[in-house]
Amino acid sequence: MSIAQNLQHITEQLPAGIKLVAVSKFHPVERIMEAYDAGQRIFGENRAQELAAKAPQMPTDIEWHFIGHLQKNKVRMIMPWVSTIQSIDSTQLLQLVDKEAARIDRHVDVLLQLHVAKEQTKSGFAVDEILEAAENGAFNNLSNVTITGVMAMATFTDDMDQVASEFELVHNTFRTLREKYFASNPAFKEISMGMSDDWPVAVKHGATLVRIGTDIFGQREY
Ligand SMILES: *Cc1c(COP(=O)(O)O)cnc(C)c1O
Numbered sequence: 001m002s003i004a005q006n007l008q009h010i011t012e013q014l015p016a017g018i019k020l021v022a023v024s025k026f027h028p029v030e031r032i033m034e035a036y037d038a039g040q041r042i043f044g045e046n047r048a049q050e051l052a053a054k055a056p057q058m059p060t061d062i063e064w065h066f067i068g069h070l071q072k073n074k075v076r077m078i079m080p081w082v083s084t085i086q087s088i089d090s091t092q093l094l095q096l097v098d099k100e101a102a103r104i105d106r107h108v109d110v111l112l113q114l115h116v117a118k119e120q121t122k123s124g125f126a127v128d129e130i131l132e133a134a135e136n137g138a139f140n141n142l143s144n145v146t147i148t149g150v151m152a153m154a155t156f157t158d159d160m161d162q163v164a165s166e167f168e169l170v171h172n173t174f175r176t177l178r179e180k181y182f183a184s185n186p187a188f189k190e191i192s193m194g195m196s197d198d199w200p201v202a203v204k205h206g207a208t209l210v211r212i213g214t215d216i217f218g219q220r221e222y
Contacts, residue, residue, distance in 0.1 A: 003031065004038035006216045014210070018203060021065050021192070023213030025050065026220040029057050035216060036062065044086070044211050048074035055081035067151070067211060069123050075100050079108070086111040086151040086192050086211075089123040091138040094145065101144035108144065111151040111192055114173060116166040118155040127173050134181040147182070149190030149208070150174050154198055163198050167205035174206070 001009070007022070014020060021044040024032045032043060032054065041061060045051035046068025055064055063083040070078070070087055078085075079100045088094050088110045101108050115124035125133065133139065139147055152170040154163040174191050182188035192209040194202025199210040213220070 003034040003216060007035060007038050007040055010212060010215060013200075015203060018207065019209045021067070021209055021211040022216050023067065023195075023211050024054075024217065025068075025213065026222065027217045029054055031217055032058065044213075046087075048077045051081060052077045065211075072096055079104055079106060082108055084109040084111065084148070087113045087123070089113045089115075089125060091133050094138070094142070098142045098145045106144065107146070109146050109148045109187075111149050111190060112139075112147060112177075114150050114152040114170055116152050116154070116169050118157075118162075122153055124152065127169065130173065131176065134177060139181065146187050147185070148187050149192065150177070151192035151209075153195070154193070154202075160198070160201055164201050164205060167193055167198075167202050167207070171206040 011020060019042060021042045022035050022040045023044040025046050036059060042063045042065060044065040044067040051064060051066060064081050065084045065086050066078055066082050067086045070085065070093060072093060075096050085097060085108060088097065094110065097108065097110060112130060113124035114130060115122055115126050150170060150173065154166045157163065170191060170193055178188055190208045191206050192211060193207045194210040196212050196215040199212060202210060
């Protein structure tokens, strides 16, 4: 199937109001343009250099989401291009992103990444860590950043009960954060979770943004 057909197939199944991030990492600009021409406007990349190389070649009405682990020395590289950084995994990174956004007079949305998977290689705040950071005021007093929600990845497994319980934990943590710490911030409303293999489970457990690569663009060649 073509990229346009893949996109159509997915958007037909996505409930209304749930946004699709087309994860274009490792795919060339020509393939991304196929998705763009089919109407897709939100794209996700997980490597700073790759995003900074592709974005200037693409139409300016694209919303670029950064979804990978972001090293502090790469923040400046992506800042002119991103609309959302989904993968804020420390309070230090958050502070730096706010500072760099202010430096170039931009505003960015960010999601706080939660670590709920079994793999230690995945990054993000543990649930108790994020609650503690919120309690300590780490998410207040930002000038050029709006925290719009949380992001997470489930364990890479066929066990969909495991995946479902991790997504449920994300949902519950989001609710706690919203009620206790973000009640006065109506922008705090997004839950980004679900990839090609598990997005229907994620949607069932409250996802508002899904991040799909393989099911749109095919296998990546690393
Ligand atoms: C690559 C990636 C995806 C997309 O994965 P697919 O299985 O190809 O749909 C989603 N989220 C993150 C953070 C990724 O790195």
